[in-house]
Amino acid sequence: MISLVRYLAADVFRGQRFLAPLLVFLGVMGMLFSSDAGQPLEAYAGSSALLYPVAAWMAVVVATSEDVVRRGITVVSAGGWSRVLTAAALVAVAIALAMALLAAVWPVVTNPHPYTFGEFLIGLAAHTACALLGVGVGLMFARPVFDAIGRTVLAVFAVVVLTYPLGRVTPLGWVLDALGHNSFSLSVLWAAVVGAALVSGAVVVGVRRA
Amino acid sequence: MDGYLDGVLLDQVSKRYGRGPWVLRDLTLEVSGLVVLTGANGTGKSTLLKIAAGVLRPTSGRVVRPASVGYVPERFPSDVKMSASSYLAHMGRIRCAAAGDVLERLGFVGSLTAPMAELSKGNAQKVALAQAFLAADLLVLDEPWTGLDPAASAELVSLLEGRTALVSDHEGHLASATRVDLAGGHVTIELSRVVGLEALEALEGVWSVLSRGSSARVVVAPDRSDHVLAEALRLGCSVRSVR
Numbered sequence: 428m429i430s431l432v433r434y435l436a437a438d439v440f441r442g443q444r445f446l447a448p449l450l451v452f453l454g455v456m457g458m459l460f461s462s463d464a465g466q467p468l469e470a471y472a473g474s475s476a477l478l479y480p481v482a483a484w485m486a487v488v489v490a491t492s493e494d495v496v497r498r499g500i501t502v503v504s505a506g507g508w509s510r511v512l513t514a515a516a517l518v519a520v521a522i523a524l525a526m527a528l529l530a531a532v533w534p535v536v537t538n539p540h541p542y543t544f545g546e547f548l549i550g551l552a553a554h555t556a557c558a559l560l561g562v563g564v565g566l567m568f569a570r571p572v573f574d575a576i577g578r579t580v581l582a583v584f585a586v587v588v589l590t591y592p593l594g595r596v597t598p599l600g601w602v603l604d605a606l607g608h609n610s611f612s613l614s615v616l617w618a619a620v621v622g623a624a625l626v627s628g629a630v631v632v633g634v635r636r637a
Numbered sequence: 638m639d640g641y642l643d644g645v646l647l648d649q650v651s652k653r654y655g656r657g658p659w660v661l662r663d664l665t666l667e668v669s670g671l672v673v674l675t676g677a678n679g680t681g682k683s684t685l686l687k688i689a690a691g692v693l694r695p696t697s698g699r700v701v702r703p704a705s706v707g708y709v710p711e712r713f714p715s716d717v718k719m720s721a722s723s724y725l726a727h728m729g730r731i732r733c734a735a736a737g738d739v740l741e742r743l744g745f746v747g748s749l750t751a752p753m754a755e756l757s758k759g760n761a762q763k764v765a766l767a768q769a770f771l772a773a774d775l776l777v778l779d780e781p782w783t784g785l786d787p788a789a790s791a792e793l794v795s796l797l798e799g800r801t802a803l804v805s806d807h808e809g810h811l812a813s814a815t816r817v818d819l820a821g822g823h824v825t826i827e828l829s830r831v832v833g834l835e836a837l838e839a840l841e842g843v844w845s846v847l848s849r850g851s852s853a854r855v856v857v858a859p860d861r862s863d864h865v866l867a868e869a870l871r872l873g874c875s876v877r878s879v880r
Contacts, residue, residue, distance in 0.1 A: 430727070430730035433730070434727035434730070437719065438718075441718040441752075442718055494716070496710045496713065497717065499687065499690075500709075500710065500769075501731075502692055503692060503706050503708040503777075504728055504772075506704065507691065
């Protein structure tokens, strides 16, 4: 599995499609924290809301990095779809978690309000939850669940856009609501659990659809 | 499903894409040694090879294959950013297999460190073959001679000697191999005033039934067309055409 993860990660980084979501993430993070971003946990709300669509976008990039033909060769070499889709999910989650860590550290360095270690951990948990939710949504609609990239983009875009107005109905809303009130609640951890379940579900659906 | 010695068994395998026509119907094939698939375009050779390799699942039927399978698709992609050496190293690590001398024997010419997108068609095909030959048990090769020069073609024949492989080939490179012909084509029967659609669909040899109002187009295996025609008439359908 480690060699498969390494191969898929190398393939993603050889391509240049990962640059677009990464640059959007870095650019908006720069804008969010260019001045006083507010109380420690409030400041995390904006970057958490940003990480959700960026992680979904990055997950689609990872899932579609190999074309259909090369993916077929990889599936045969690795011994089945489940191993390849699990490895692709691990790559997407690893990249998303790296962005979550960066987003949690960024305001600690740039925000004029001091952060305690506990607040940093809450921010990291919140970003992790949003990253997992984004990866889950991205993988749920990417190949092999949806074959055409156009349908993937439309479905992911629709789900991501619809998530925000639904507010506290969604796990993303639980996280943003808690951070917006400058507080921590267990719902943040539950959101992370839902995100992890979504990623696992996307792998299962992908294996069944392949 | 794995673990069938070093060959592959396809048992009563059928395949259709979505609700489209049947590409393969009730095909049983046991591969041990060298087996060459022949047949006209569109007879399902590539689909059968994908099922044998494990890229596709059959719609129905059972496939038993060994643990280590190597697969070469009909067309190796031409826009791969990774270099040939990196790609083969990764594939070797995934399989826990040491790189062989296949590239050298096939006469690979060009840069192993440049992106594969910069390789010629023939050299890219040699990389595709090299990754497949990392497999220990079964090779599934879809028109593997595509793009190869005569010397490399002859060397590929030599490399396949003694291996268990399922190969599609239009050009007769493997004269001594067992041949399986997927050809046979199909017969299309146009019916009107159709009754008993379910009974027609259930008949042996019927690959697809497309109904439009009271009409239907029935695609049938050639050797069963007479039987299906007789049954359609017995059910009270009118036959508009057979072709």
